[in-house]
Amino acid sequence: APAGAPDTAPAGGTAAQAAAPAGGAPGQVAAHQGETAAGAVSESGARLRPGVFAEPGPPVEIDATELLSCYGLTVWPAEVVRSPEEAVEAAERLGWPVVLKVSDPGASRRAGTVRLGLTGPEMVRHAFDEFADQLGEKVRLAVQRMAPQPAVPTVVGVIEDPAFGPVVSFGLGEVTARLLLDQGFRLAPLTREDAAALVRSVRAAPLLFGEYGYPPVAVDALEELLVRVGRLANDLPEVARLDLDQVLVGESDAMILGARATLRTPAGPRLDGGPRRLS
Known part of the structure; x- marks a missing residue:
């Protein structure tokens, strides 16, 4: 690696190996990452092939579960349902208690779109x-098993900035992060030190460390998640935007409850290389 390059790969392995699912080879993971992005973009009529950059096409929004799995990140399981009985069956498979929520990427910003702590079939129905x-009989809902509590809600995102390249954002909860503009930003890729600084850069960070009545949580797991998200953002210029909403940080893990990505065909390769820093 060039002198001064950030060490984003774990000890004893490359970034591709870190992204590989159990039993997968690094080469297979790299191909899978390209296929995921290319397949999603091709739905809009654009073509994306390794090393070939076309004119930008219409952006495509996808569920980012599969994309994140290439980087060792797991989204908390959920199932889309269309009837009360489907919802009950999904809850039985996922395990009680469950959450029932509107299956809409923008729903988290609207009140009354989530029902928490449903412990039996009648409550789900x-x-x-x-x-x-x-919302009408054709509403699409999602059933998700309740994540372990206590936990601190956070939001993690990526945006491809035309001037700075891939930028990773972090904040605590929907209100403090977005409404009160309490967010931190770092350029991708992130070292572990970058991730630690990003977590501590927001005003609400003390809530992660056991202050104000909150339990101390697994900040190390959150930092590892941020490093992997930064690696994804750096590897894939096709990702114009990525939203992990929410990420619950519990006593032993950081749990991604939902993830959406906006993909588009880049007009050309990034002109910069190596570590990025704001001066």
Whole structure:
């Protein structure tokens, strides 16, 4: 590696190896990453092949679960359902208690789109019927097993900035991060030191360290997640935007509850290389 380049790969392995699922070879992972992005972009009519950059096409929004899995990041399981009985069956498979929420990427910003702590079939059916009454019978909902508590909600994102390249953002919760503009930003890729500084850069960071009545949580797992997200952003210029909303940081892990990515065909290769720093 060039002198001064950040050490984003774990000890004893490359970034590709770190992204590989168990039993997968680094070369297979690299191909899978390209296929994931290319396949999603091709749905809009654009073509994306390794080393070939076309004119920018319409952006495509996808569920980012598979893309994140290439980087060793797992999204908390959820199933989309279209009837009360499908919702009950999904809850039985996923395990109780569950959450029922509107299956809409923008729903997290609207009130009344989540029902928490449903512990049995009748509660799930009742919650489904409430959503159907409010939003119509064709509403698409998602069932998700409740994540372990206590946990601190955070939001993690990536945006491809035309001037700076890939930028990773971090904040605590929807309100403090976005409404109160309490977010931190770092240029990708991130070292572990960058991730630690990013976590501590927001005003609400003390909530992660056991202050104000909150339990101390697994900040090291959160920092590892940020490093991997930064690696993804650096590797894939096709990712114009990535939203992990929310990431619950618990006592032993950081759990991604949902993830969406906006992909587009880049007009050309990035002109910069190596570590990026704001001066």
